[in-house]
Amino acid sequence: MAFTTDTTEASSSEERPDDLLGPGTAIAATLRSTLGPNGLDKMVIDRSGSVVVTNTGATVLDGLEIDAPIGRVIRNAIQAHARHVGDGTTTTALLVGELLDAADGLAERGLHPTSIVDGYASAVSHARDALDELSVPVDPDDERLGEVASTAVTGRWDAAATERFADITVDALRAVDCDAARLTIHAYAGGGLADSERVNGILVDVDSSSTTIDGFGTDDRRALADPTVALVDAEVTPPPSEASGTVTVRNPDDLAAVREHERAAGDRLIRSVADRDVDVLVCQKSIDDAVKTDLARAGVLPVERTRRDEFDAIARAAGATAVAAVADLDRDALGTVGSVRRRSVGGGAVIEFSGLPGESHESLLLRGGTPHVAAETKRIVEDGLAVARHAASGGGVVPGGGAGMMAVSRAVADRASSVDDRSALALEAFADAVTVVPRTLARNAGADPIDALVALRNRRHDGETAAGVARSGAVRDMFDAGVVEPVAVPARCLETAVRTAGLVLRIDETLDAEPIDGSEVDGDGRRGHAHGGDDGHGHRGGHTHGSGHTHGGEHGGGGHDGGYPWALSH
Structure with missing residues (x-):
């Protein structure tokens, strides 16, 4: 399905609340079918024709072109959640859409937006308590x-x-x-x-980090056993002349003398490394080409332009200390590892440091049929x-399959029954909204969502608090099925959804504004939009022309000009 929400022609004074809420429900509708183990794939096609087939909510969101400023605000919030939590992107999007939809109904019943936001915020605290009560502790050795x-x-x-x-x-x-x-x-x-x-061990990607190595060639069988490792956190070049001045070359003999001086300086640098019995010189920046060649000839493996995180990891793992210049190298700064070797992987190369005496390190080497599959x-x-x-x-962990959200729904609904003012309406709406997760899991599994919800409530009433929707669509104990998730995931999904929904609900209209960030008006005379709310904060948004195309389906195939179609599950 195509996903485009355009507010460029919206009236600044006649903006309706549902026009502001629409992007949230549209994003939720786009991602709904990807939730759970039975989630279908989306085919995302960018303007160049490149094709990505995925059912990962974060990947789909990354590929969407969203014209509506509110839609971009919601997407940014969900993406921030994905970066910090690592999972629950689709769940968060569904909750945002459901909470906004519920808020629309509450507003029609006369509830003020700030009352809805306060009610949702109150519900989150009860939700966290319910999840903590449902959770069980887990340690690193636990199955x-x-x-x-x-x-x-x-x-x-x-x-x-x-x-x-x-x-x-x-x-x-x-x-x-x-x-x-x-x-x-x-x-x-x-x-x-x-x-x-x-x-x-540590794998240093030669291509992605622009690392170069001399001395190994393309021979994967060659390895350095128990090499001494030195790390230099600067460029490695021949030392400059101590005296400044201008060199005038009048004849070939003068030029030969200059070159001999440079060679002598380079030789001193090479000897200073070789005399310390260094086998591998790892440099965070570049190494002079001539020096690099001479190091390799002297039996020293030069590794240059090593990525910062890899450079620091090698230092810790080898028990070495990085120095600012080759002249600062001494025995105390050197480290050692069990072996260093080159490996050819997928048309590229990596350097493998193994047998680490200092800090242990692990690397996962993943493979995929195409670059898209490998990246996904x-x-x-x-x-x-x-x-x-x-x-x-x-x-700790809680049972999956929507069991955690059912516990939240029950706890918040119980709280709503004990409240005697209008805030109970927001609590009840929240309790109903969070059931979107088990309902969607059941629908994606081919089961009737209403029947599944009734079965879940009956099982909870009978004390089966771990009951959730299994992959088959049946309701069963999720702990027994091995379907569990960290309590932090549903808790932060709820917190992000409530904060995002609250941000949107506090906006009452869209206003045309002069550029507020110093940017120029574009060629067709359009400017960004500022969104003013009753909290006094503006939210800047410009226009993006064109739309991304998202095609739902089972596993996509077929070619597309300029793109490379793939499906991870093929």
Whole structure:
């Protein structure tokens, strides 16, 4: 389906509330069919004709062109949630749409927007209490940590691939004591998902980090055993002359003398490295070409332009200290590793540092048939890694399949029954809105959402608090099914949805304004829009012409000019 919401022709004084709420419900409608293990894919086509097929809500949102400023505000909020939490993008979008839709009905009944916002905010505190009561603790060695990762990636691959990726992700996380700084993920095209592996060590991507190496050539069989590693956090070039001045070259002998002087300076630099028995010189910046060649000839492997995070990781893992210049190198600054070797992966190359005596480090080497599949695989594994870290951080887990939202709905509804003023209406609307998650899961599984909701409420009434919607659409105990999620995911989905809905509800009209950020008016004379609310804050938004196209379907195929169609689940 095409997704375009245009407010460029809207009247500034006659803007209706539903015109402001529309983008939120449109985004929710676009992502609804992607939720859960039975979620369908979207084919997102950009202006160049490139095609991406995915059912990851964050990826779909990234590819949409949204004309409505309110729509962009909502998307930005949901994307911020995805960056911080790593999962729950689609759930958050559905909750935003449902809360805005419910607010529209409350406004028609005479409830003021600020009262609705206050009611939603009150409901979130009760929701968090309900989730905490439902949660169970988990530690890094608990088997439920694997179930958390598996739940996050279920529906993206078949059962065997899901189990494999969950296992290698959780094993790598445990190996680094759940420290994300000691775990890196690399994805390369040209192989199948089954070719993915976990590497005990640091992989430095030669292509993406602009790293270059001399001395190995293209021989993957060659490796340096127990090499001494030095790290220089600056450019490595021959030292400049101590005296400033101008050199005048009058004849070939003068030119030869200048070159001999430069060679001598370079030789001193090479000797200063070789005399310290350095086997691998890792430089965060560039190395002079001539120096690099001479280092390789002297038996020193030069590695230049190493990415900052990789540079720091190598220093910690090798037990080395980075210095500002080669002249500062001494025995105390050097480190060592078990081996350094070059590996060819998917048409590119990586440098592998293994056998790390200092800080342990793990790398996940992911493969995919095409660059798009490899990139999407990396995003999915990062989601699984993020939720596993949340679960292991001490917050606990709750049953999935909408069980957490049913607990929230019951708790907020009970609270609403004890309130004797009009704020009870907002609480009741919130309690009904959060059931959009189990209802959508049931619909996407081919089950009747009303029947599923009734069954869930009956099971909860009988004390089965972990009851949720399974992949088959049936209602069953989610803990028994191994479908669990960190309590932080539904809690932050609710918090983000309420904050975003509150931001939109406080806006009462759209006003044309002069440029407020110093930008020029574009060629057709249009300016950005400022959105004023009763809280006095403006929200700037310009116009984007054209629209992205999102085609729902099962697994997409077919060519498109300039693009490369792919489907991750193929």
